[in-house]
Amino acid sequence: MKLVIDAGNTRLKWQVLSGERVTASGACLMERQELAESLAPILAQVRAIAITTVIAEDRRDELSSALTELTGLVPRFHWSEAARGGLRNSYAAPERMGADRWHGMYGAWLRLAGSFVLVDAGSAVTVDYVTAQGVHRGGYILPGKAMMLRGLRQDVARVGFDADELHSVAPGRATSECVHHGLWWMWQAMVQRLEREALERNVDQIVVTGGDATDLLALGLTAIHLPDLVLEGVAAIDQEIYGL
Template structure:
Protein backbone atom coordinates (compact mmCIF):
# COMPACT_ATOMS: atom_id res chain seq x y z
CA UNK A 1 0.00 0.00 0.00
CA UNK A 2 1.04 3.60 -0.52
CA UNK A 3 1.09 6.98 1.19
CA UNK A 4 -0.12 9.93 -0.91
CA UNK A 5 1.45 13.31 -0.05
CA UNK A 6 -0.13 16.46 -1.49
CA UNK A 7 1.02 20.08 -1.73
CA UNK A 8 -2.13 22.00 -2.71
CA UNK A 9 -1.42 25.59 -3.71
CA UNK A 10 -3.70 28.24 -5.14
CA UNK A 11 -2.79 27.53 -8.75
CA UNK A 12 -1.02 24.15 -8.74
CA UNK A 13 -1.30 20.86 -6.90
CA UNK A 14 1.69 18.55 -6.57
CA UNK A 15 1.50 14.99 -5.34
CA UNK A 16 3.89 12.23 -4.40
CA UNK A 17 3.12 8.57 -3.80
CA UNK A 18 5.50 6.91 -1.36
CA UNK A 19 5.63 3.13 -1.21
CA UNK A 20 7.40 0.84 1.21
CA UNK A 21 9.63 -0.26 -1.64
CA UNK A 22 10.51 1.41 -4.88
CA UNK A 23 11.06 5.01 -5.97
CA UNK A 24 8.26 7.49 -5.26
CA UNK A 25 6.06 8.69 -8.11
CA UNK A 26 5.15 12.36 -8.50
CA UNK A 27 2.70 14.44 -10.49
CA UNK A 28 1.55 18.03 -10.86
CA UNK A 29 -1.48 19.81 -12.27
CA UNK A 30 -4.18 22.34 -11.62
CA UNK A 31 -6.66 21.73 -8.77
CA UNK A 32 -9.87 20.30 -10.15
CA UNK A 33 -8.29 18.70 -13.24
CA UNK A 34 -10.17 15.51 -14.03
CA UNK A 35 -6.98 13.56 -14.73
CA UNK A 36 -4.84 15.01 -11.91
CA UNK A 37 -4.69 11.69 -10.04
CA UNK A 38 -5.17 9.41 -13.04
CA UNK A 39 -1.72 7.90 -12.54
CA UNK A 40 -2.67 6.51 -9.13
CA UNK A 41 -4.73 3.32 -8.89
CA UNK A 42 -7.88 3.93 -6.77
CA UNK A 43 -7.15 1.04 -4.42
CA UNK A 44 -3.42 1.65 -4.06
CA UNK A 45 -3.52 4.39 -1.41
CA UNK A 46 -4.13 3.74 2.27
CA UNK A 47 -3.01 7.11 3.70
CA UNK A 48 -3.27 10.71 2.47
CA UNK A 49 -1.45 13.70 4.00
CA UNK A 50 -1.96 17.26 2.76
CA UNK A 51 -0.23 20.63 3.08
CA UNK A 52 -2.44 23.38 1.68
CA UNK A 53 -2.95 27.14 1.52
CA UNK A 54 -6.21 27.05 -0.44
CA UNK A 55 -9.50 28.50 0.74
CA UNK A 56 -11.75 26.52 3.05
CA UNK A 57 -14.15 25.89 0.17
CA UNK A 58 -11.34 24.51 -2.00
CA UNK A 59 -10.01 22.47 0.92
CA UNK A 60 -13.39 20.86 1.48
CA UNK A 61 -13.74 20.10 -2.23
CA UNK A 62 -10.31 18.43 -2.27
CA UNK A 63 -11.20 16.47 0.87
CA UNK A 64 -14.37 15.15 -0.74
CA UNK A 65 -12.67 14.33 -4.03
CA UNK A 66 -9.90 12.32 -2.37
CA UNK A 67 -12.22 10.51 0.02
CA UNK A 68 -14.48 9.55 -2.87
CA UNK A 69 -11.69 8.50 -5.22
CA UNK A 70 -9.49 6.57 -2.81
CA UNK A 71 -11.84 5.70 0.05
CA UNK A 72 -9.39 7.29 2.48
CA UNK A 73 -9.99 10.25 4.81
CA UNK A 74 -7.17 12.73 4.18
CA UNK A 75 -5.27 14.39 7.05
CA UNK A 76 -4.30 18.06 6.81
CA UNK A 77 -1.08 19.32 8.36
CA UNK A 78 -0.55 22.89 9.54
CA UNK A 79 2.23 25.03 10.98
CA UNK A 80 3.18 24.40 14.61
CA UNK A 81 5.05 26.37 17.26
CA UNK A 82 7.89 23.84 17.00
CA UNK A 83 8.32 20.76 14.85
CA UNK A 84 11.19 18.65 13.50
CA UNK A 85 13.80 21.04 14.87
CA UNK A 86 12.21 24.22 13.47
CA UNK A 87 10.69 26.88 15.77
CA UNK A 88 8.15 29.31 14.36
CA UNK A 89 8.62 33.05 14.89
CA UNK A 90 4.87 33.71 14.73
CA UNK A 91 3.03 34.40 17.96
CA UNK A 92 0.14 32.48 16.39
CA UNK A 93 1.80 29.74 14.27
CA UNK A 94 -1.54 28.50 12.96
CA UNK A 95 -1.77 31.66 10.85
CA UNK A 96 1.34 30.76 8.84
CA UNK A 97 0.83 29.11 5.48
CA UNK A 98 1.41 25.38 5.73
CA UNK A 99 3.50 25.40 2.55
CA UNK A 100 6.01 27.84 4.05
CA UNK A 101 6.24 25.77 7.23
CA UNK A 102 6.80 22.46 5.49
CA UNK A 103 9.30 24.01 3.06
CA UNK A 104 11.34 25.28 6.02
CA UNK A 105 11.29 21.83 7.63
CA UNK A 106 12.44 20.24 4.37
CA UNK A 107 15.28 22.74 4.02
CA UNK A 108 16.36 22.59 7.66
CA UNK A 109 16.44 18.79 7.72
CA UNK A 110 18.72 18.80 4.68
CA UNK A 111 21.39 21.24 5.83
CA UNK A 112 20.88 22.34 9.49
CA UNK A 113 22.63 25.68 9.08
CA UNK A 114 21.51 29.29 8.56
CA UNK A 115 19.39 29.36 5.41
CA UNK A 116 16.81 31.18 3.36
CA UNK A 117 13.80 29.53 1.71
CA UNK A 118 12.43 31.30 -1.37
CA UNK A 119 9.08 30.04 -2.66
CA UNK A 120 8.10 31.64 -5.96
CA UNK A 121 4.47 30.64 -6.37
CA UNK A 122 1.32 32.75 -6.56
CA UNK A 123 3.04 34.78 -3.86
CA UNK A 124 6.78 35.20 -3.50
CA UNK A 125 7.71 34.24 0.06
CA UNK A 126 11.07 34.38 1.82
CA UNK A 127 11.75 32.78 5.21
CA UNK A 128 14.93 32.87 7.30
CA UNK A 129 16.23 30.22 9.69
CA UNK A 130 19.26 30.63 11.96
CA UNK A 131 21.85 28.05 12.99
CA UNK A 132 19.51 26.62 15.64
CA UNK A 133 16.43 26.17 13.46
CA UNK A 134 14.80 29.33 14.78
CA UNK A 135 12.58 31.03 12.26
CA UNK A 136 13.64 34.69 12.13
CA UNK A 137 10.62 35.84 10.14
CA UNK A 138 10.08 36.44 6.46
CA UNK A 139 8.53 38.41 3.64
CA UNK A 140 5.48 37.91 1.43
CA UNK A 141 5.33 39.68 -1.93
CA UNK A 142 3.03 39.29 -4.93
CA UNK A 143 4.37 36.67 -7.30
CA UNK A 144 4.98 37.11 -11.01
CA UNK A 145 1.51 35.91 -12.00
CA UNK A 146 -0.27 38.16 -9.49
CA UNK A 147 1.67 41.21 -10.62
CA UNK A 148 1.03 40.43 -14.27
CA UNK A 149 -2.69 39.80 -13.70
CA UNK A 150 -2.99 43.01 -11.70
CA UNK A 151 -1.73 44.95 -14.70
CA UNK A 152 -4.02 43.01 -17.02
CA UNK A 153 -7.08 43.63 -14.82
CA UNK A 154 -6.49 47.29 -14.05
CA UNK A 155 -5.24 48.63 -17.38
CA UNK A 156 -6.78 48.87 -20.83
CA UNK A 157 -5.14 48.21 -24.18
CA UNK A 158 -2.10 46.62 -22.60
CA UNK A 159 -1.14 43.31 -24.20
CA UNK A 160 1.84 41.19 -23.21
CA UNK A 161 2.93 37.59 -22.85
CA UNK A 162 2.74 35.49 -19.70
CA UNK A 163 6.30 34.22 -19.57
CA UNK A 164 8.90 35.87 -17.37
CA UNK A 165 11.53 37.70 -19.40
CA UNK A 166 15.21 37.43 -18.52
CA UNK A 167 15.82 40.88 -20.03
CA UNK A 168 15.79 43.81 -17.60
CA UNK A 169 16.74 46.52 -20.11
CA UNK A 170 14.22 49.30 -20.85
CA UNK A 171 11.38 47.95 -22.98
CA UNK A 172 10.75 49.24 -26.51
CA UNK A 173 7.06 48.32 -26.62
CA UNK A 174 4.29 48.21 -24.04
CA UNK A 175 4.58 44.45 -23.81
CA UNK A 176 8.34 44.64 -23.33
CA UNK A 177 7.96 47.42 -20.76
CA UNK A 178 5.72 45.14 -18.70
CA UNK A 179 7.76 41.96 -19.08
CA UNK A 180 11.11 43.65 -18.54
CA UNK A 181 9.67 45.72 -15.71
CA UNK A 182 8.50 42.67 -13.78
CA UNK A 183 11.91 41.06 -14.24
CA UNK A 184 13.57 44.30 -13.15
CA UNK A 185 11.53 44.19 -9.93
CA UNK A 186 12.51 40.56 -9.34
CA UNK A 187 16.15 41.42 -9.97
CA UNK A 188 15.84 44.03 -7.23
CA UNK A 189 14.56 41.32 -4.88
CA UNK A 190 17.56 39.18 -5.79
CA UNK A 191 19.86 42.10 -4.95
CA UNK A 192 18.16 42.43 -1.56
CA UNK A 193 18.60 38.72 -0.91
CA UNK A 194 22.31 38.97 -1.66
CA UNK A 195 22.60 41.93 0.73
CA UNK A 196 20.86 39.88 3.45
CA UNK A 197 23.50 37.14 3.35
CA UNK A 198 25.93 39.18 5.41
CA UNK A 199 23.29 40.48 7.82
CA UNK A 200 21.82 37.08 8.64
CA UNK A 201 24.84 34.87 8.01
CA UNK A 202 23.23 32.36 5.66
CA UNK A 203 25.02 30.74 2.76
CA UNK A 204 22.35 28.31 1.58
CA UNK A 205 19.28 29.44 -0.34
CA UNK A 206 16.62 26.88 -1.20
CA UNK A 207 14.36 27.83 -4.11
CA UNK A 208 11.00 26.26 -4.85
CA UNK A 209 7.70 27.19 -6.49
CA UNK A 210 6.49 27.37 -10.08
CA UNK A 211 8.57 30.45 -10.95
CA UNK A 212 11.62 29.46 -8.90
CA UNK A 213 13.77 28.40 -11.85
CA UNK A 214 13.18 31.79 -13.49
CA UNK A 215 14.51 33.49 -10.35
CA UNK A 216 17.65 31.37 -10.61
CA UNK A 217 17.99 32.23 -14.30
CA UNK A 218 17.70 35.90 -13.37
CA UNK A 219 20.73 35.50 -11.10
CA UNK A 220 19.59 34.21 -7.71
CA UNK A 221 22.25 31.86 -6.32
CA UNK A 222 20.20 29.05 -4.83
CA UNK A 223 19.55 25.33 -4.83
CA UNK A 224 16.50 24.34 -6.87
CA UNK A 225 14.12 22.13 -4.87
CA UNK A 226 10.81 21.88 -6.78
CA UNK A 227 9.31 19.44 -4.25
CA UNK A 228 10.55 21.08 -1.05
CA UNK A 229 7.05 21.33 0.49
CA UNK A 230 6.44 17.63 -0.15
CA UNK A 231 9.86 16.85 1.31
CA UNK A 232 9.00 18.69 4.52
CA UNK A 233 5.53 17.20 4.73
CA UNK A 234 7.00 13.72 4.33
CA UNK A 235 9.44 14.41 7.17
CA UNK A 236 6.59 15.56 9.43
CA UNK A 237 4.39 12.54 8.83
CA UNK A 238 7.33 10.12 9.16
CA UNK A 239 8.30 11.70 12.50
CA UNK A 240 4.68 11.43 13.62
CA UNK A 241 4.56 7.74 12.73
CA UNK A 242 7.78 6.91 14.60
CA UNK A 243 7.17 8.86 17.81
Protein backbone atom coordinates in the same frame (compact mmCIF):
# COMPACT_ATOMS: atom_id res chain seq x y z
CA MET B 1 2.03 3.42 -0.35
CA LYS B 2 1.41 6.94 0.89
CA LEU B 3 0.09 9.79 -1.26
CA VAL B 4 1.51 13.19 -0.27
CA ILE B 5 -0.16 16.33 -1.65
CA ASP B 6 0.77 20.03 -1.75
CA ALA B 7 -2.36 21.91 -2.81
CA GLY B 8 -1.31 25.47 -3.66
CA ASN B 9 -3.34 28.38 -4.97
CA THR B 10 -2.47 27.58 -8.59
CA ARG B 11 -1.68 23.87 -8.80
CA LEU B 12 -1.72 20.67 -6.84
CA LYS B 13 1.51 18.68 -6.68
CA TRP B 14 1.65 15.06 -5.49
CA GLN B 15 4.07 12.23 -4.81
CA VAL B 16 3.63 8.58 -3.95
CA LEU B 17 6.04 7.26 -1.32
CA SER B 18 7.00 3.66 -0.78
CA GLY B 19 8.74 3.90 2.57
CA GLU B 20 10.88 7.02 2.05
CA ARG B 21 11.31 6.46 -1.68
CA VAL B 22 9.34 8.51 -4.24
CA THR B 23 7.84 6.05 -6.74
CA ALA B 24 5.55 8.39 -8.70
CA SER B 25 4.76 12.09 -8.88
CA GLY B 26 2.56 14.53 -10.76
CA ALA B 27 0.85 17.91 -10.84
CA CYS B 28 -2.60 19.06 -11.88
CA LEU B 29 -5.21 21.73 -11.42
CA MET B 30 -7.55 21.37 -8.45
CA GLU B 31 -10.62 20.31 -10.46
CA ARG B 32 -12.17 16.92 -9.69
CA GLN B 33 -11.81 15.58 -13.23
CA GLU B 34 -8.16 16.63 -13.57
CA LEU B 35 -7.34 15.26 -10.15
CA ALA B 36 -8.97 11.91 -10.93
CA GLU B 37 -7.04 11.65 -14.22
CA SER B 38 -3.73 12.66 -12.69
CA LEU B 39 -4.03 10.15 -9.83
CA ALA B 40 -5.62 7.31 -11.83
CA PRO B 41 -2.42 5.26 -12.34
CA ILE B 42 -1.60 5.13 -8.61
CA LEU B 43 -5.01 5.14 -6.88
CA ALA B 44 -5.14 1.40 -6.24
CA GLN B 45 -1.86 1.45 -4.27
CA VAL B 46 -2.70 4.31 -1.91
CA ARG B 47 -3.08 3.35 1.76
CA ALA B 48 -2.82 6.83 3.37
CA ILE B 49 -2.98 10.47 2.28
CA ALA B 50 -1.06 13.42 3.81
CA ILE B 51 -1.88 16.98 2.69
CA THR B 52 -0.39 20.43 3.09
CA THR B 53 -2.52 23.22 1.70
CA VAL B 54 -3.12 26.97 1.67
CA ILE B 55 -6.41 26.96 -0.27
CA ALA B 56 -9.67 28.35 1.14
CA GLU B 57 -11.90 26.19 3.32
CA ASP B 58 -14.60 25.42 0.73
CA ARG B 59 -12.05 24.26 -1.85
CA ARG B 60 -10.26 22.27 0.82
CA ASP B 61 -13.49 20.44 1.71
CA GLU B 62 -14.05 19.72 -1.98
CA LEU B 63 -10.54 18.33 -2.32
CA SER B 64 -10.98 16.20 0.77
CA SER B 65 -14.26 14.67 -0.38
CA ALA B 66 -12.93 14.12 -3.92
CA LEU B 67 -9.97 12.19 -2.48
CA THR B 68 -12.22 10.13 -0.20
CA GLU B 69 -14.45 9.31 -3.15
CA LEU B 70 -11.43 8.19 -5.18
CA THR B 71 -9.62 6.18 -2.51
CA GLY B 72 -12.03 5.43 0.34
CA LEU B 73 -9.52 7.11 2.68
CA VAL B 74 -9.85 10.20 4.88
CA PRO B 75 -6.86 12.48 4.11
CA ARG B 76 -4.71 13.80 6.98
CA PHE B 77 -4.24 17.57 6.82
CA HIS B 78 -1.11 19.07 8.36
CA TRP B 79 -0.84 22.71 9.48
CA SER B 80 1.80 25.12 10.73
CA GLU B 81 3.08 24.41 14.21
CA ALA B 82 4.78 26.38 16.98
CA ALA B 83 7.81 24.07 16.93
CA ARG B 84 9.05 20.72 15.68
CA GLY B 85 12.33 18.86 15.89
CA GLY B 86 14.31 21.95 16.90
CA LEU B 87 12.66 24.31 14.38
CA ARG B 88 10.74 27.16 16.03
CA ASN B 89 8.07 29.36 14.47
CA SER B 90 8.28 33.14 15.07
CA TYR B 91 4.53 33.67 14.70
CA ALA B 92 2.62 34.37 17.94
CA ALA B 93 -0.27 32.59 16.20
CA PRO B 94 1.58 29.81 14.31
CA GLU B 95 -1.64 28.37 12.88
CA ARG B 96 -1.98 31.57 10.84
CA MET B 97 1.19 30.87 8.89
CA GLY B 98 0.64 29.22 5.50
CA ALA B 99 1.29 25.49 5.94
CA ASP B 100 3.48 25.50 2.79
CA ARG B 101 5.93 27.89 4.48
CA TRP B 102 6.22 25.77 7.62
CA HIS B 103 6.54 22.51 5.70
CA GLY B 104 9.09 24.02 3.31
CA MET B 105 11.15 25.31 6.24
CA TYR B 106 10.94 21.96 8.00
CA GLY B 107 12.07 20.17 4.82
CA ALA B 108 15.08 22.50 4.56
CA TRP B 109 15.80 22.22 8.30
CA LEU B 110 15.98 18.42 8.01
CA ARG B 111 18.21 18.51 4.94
CA LEU B 112 20.67 21.30 5.69
CA ALA B 113 23.13 22.23 8.39
CA GLY B 114 23.51 25.95 9.16
CA SER B 115 21.28 28.95 8.64
CA PHE B 116 19.17 29.43 5.53
CA VAL B 117 16.72 31.69 3.79
CA LEU B 118 13.94 29.83 1.99
CA VAL B 119 12.40 31.48 -1.08
CA ASP B 120 9.20 29.82 -2.32
CA ALA B 121 8.33 31.41 -5.67
CA GLY B 122 4.78 30.17 -6.25
CA SER B 123 1.45 31.96 -6.74
CA ALA B 124 2.80 34.26 -4.05
CA VAL B 125 6.49 34.56 -3.20
CA THR B 126 7.52 33.90 0.38
CA VAL B 127 10.93 34.54 1.93
CA ASP B 128 11.70 33.03 5.35
CA TYR B 129 14.85 33.38 7.43
CA VAL B 130 15.92 30.53 9.74
CA THR B 131 19.02 30.59 11.96
CA ALA B 132 21.46 27.69 12.37
CA GLN B 133 19.72 27.02 15.72
CA GLY B 134 16.38 26.55 13.97
CA VAL B 135 14.84 29.86 14.99
CA HIS B 136 12.52 31.36 12.39
CA ARG B 137 13.50 35.03 12.33
CA GLY B 138 10.50 36.03 10.24
CA GLY B 139 9.74 36.47 6.58
CA TYR B 140 8.09 38.30 3.72
CA ILE B 141 5.05 37.64 1.51
CA LEU B 142 5.07 39.19 -1.98
CA PRO B 143 2.88 38.84 -5.05
CA GLY B 144 4.07 36.07 -7.39
CA LYS B 145 5.14 36.50 -10.99
CA ALA B 146 1.93 35.39 -12.68
CA MET B 147 -0.02 37.50 -10.15
CA MET B 148 1.98 40.64 -10.98
CA LEU B 149 1.27 40.22 -14.68
CA ARG B 150 -2.40 39.46 -14.00
CA GLY B 151 -2.64 42.60 -11.88
CA LEU B 152 -1.37 44.77 -14.73
CA ARG B 153 -3.65 43.05 -17.21
CA GLN B 154 -6.78 43.34 -15.08
CA ASP B 155 -6.39 46.54 -13.11
CA VAL B 156 -5.06 49.03 -15.65
CA ALA B 157 -6.97 49.87 -18.80
CA ARG B 158 -4.24 50.62 -21.32
CA VAL B 159 -1.55 48.05 -20.67
CA GLY B 160 -2.17 45.13 -23.03
CA PHE B 161 0.76 42.81 -23.69
CA ASP B 162 1.79 39.47 -25.17
CA ALA B 163 1.85 36.31 -23.10
CA ASP B 164 5.40 35.54 -24.25
CA GLU B 165 7.93 36.38 -21.58
CA LEU B 166 10.92 38.51 -22.48
CA HIS B 167 13.95 37.94 -20.30
CA SER B 168 15.71 41.27 -20.54
CA VAL B 169 16.21 44.24 -18.23
CA ALA B 170 16.74 46.79 -21.03
CA PRO B 171 14.29 49.70 -20.88
CA GLY B 172 11.34 48.70 -23.10
CA ARG B 173 10.16 50.65 -26.15
CA ALA B 174 6.70 49.14 -26.53
CA THR B 175 4.10 48.13 -23.94
CA SER B 176 4.85 44.40 -24.03
CA GLU B 177 8.57 45.06 -23.63
CA CYS B 178 8.02 47.57 -20.84
CA VAL B 179 5.89 45.07 -18.91
CA HIS B 180 8.02 41.96 -19.38
CA HIS B 181 11.35 43.73 -18.99
CA GLY B 182 9.92 45.52 -15.97
CA LEU B 183 8.99 42.23 -14.34
CA TRP B 184 12.42 40.78 -15.06
CA TRP B 185 14.06 43.98 -13.76
CA MET B 186 12.07 43.67 -10.53
CA TRP B 187 12.97 40.01 -10.09
CA GLN B 188 16.62 40.82 -10.73
CA ALA B 189 16.38 43.43 -7.97
CA MET B 190 14.91 40.77 -5.70
CA VAL B 191 17.80 38.42 -6.48
CA GLN B 192 20.35 41.15 -5.74
CA ARG B 193 18.64 42.04 -2.47
CA LEU B 194 18.46 38.40 -1.40
CA GLU B 195 22.16 37.92 -2.04
CA ARG B 196 23.04 41.12 -0.17
CA GLU B 197 20.88 40.24 2.83
CA ALA B 198 22.19 36.69 2.93
CA LEU B 199 25.69 38.17 3.32
CA GLU B 200 24.65 40.84 5.84
CA ARG B 201 22.71 38.38 8.00
CA ASN B 202 25.36 35.64 7.79
CA VAL B 203 22.99 33.25 6.08
CA ASP B 204 24.82 30.10 5.05
CA GLN B 205 22.51 29.03 2.25
CA ILE B 206 19.78 30.38 0.01
CA VAL B 207 17.21 27.70 -0.83
CA VAL B 208 14.66 28.09 -3.63
CA THR B 209 11.50 26.15 -4.44
CA GLY B 210 8.16 26.76 -6.22
CA GLY B 211 7.04 27.02 -9.84
CA ASP B 212 9.08 30.16 -10.56
CA ALA B 213 12.30 29.17 -8.76
CA THR B 214 14.06 28.59 -12.09
CA ASP B 215 13.61 32.28 -12.95
CA LEU B 216 15.54 33.26 -9.84
CA LEU B 217 18.32 30.84 -10.82
CA ALA B 218 18.26 32.16 -14.41
CA LEU B 219 18.83 35.64 -12.97
CA GLY B 220 22.01 34.37 -11.32
CA LEU B 221 20.83 33.65 -7.78
CA THR B 222 23.34 31.42 -6.02
CA ALA B 223 21.01 28.97 -4.31
CA ILE B 224 20.17 25.33 -3.74
CA HIS B 225 17.12 24.37 -5.79
CA LEU B 226 14.89 21.87 -3.98
CA PRO B 227 11.69 21.66 -6.07
CA ASP B 228 9.89 19.17 -3.79
CA LEU B 229 10.79 20.73 -0.46
CA VAL B 230 7.22 21.40 0.73
CA LEU B 231 6.21 17.80 -0.03
CA GLU B 232 9.35 16.55 1.69
CA GLY B 233 8.60 18.54 4.83
CA VAL B 234 5.00 17.41 5.16
CA ALA B 235 5.95 13.80 4.35
CA ALA B 236 8.51 13.86 7.17
CA ILE B 237 5.95 15.22 9.63
CA ASP B 238 3.29 12.71 8.59
CA GLN B 239 5.84 9.95 9.09
CA GLU B 240 6.81 11.28 12.53
CA ILE B 241 3.16 11.22 13.60
CA TYR B 242 1.73 8.16 11.81
CA GLY B 243 4.76 6.15 10.67
CA LEU B 244 5.69 5.11 7.13
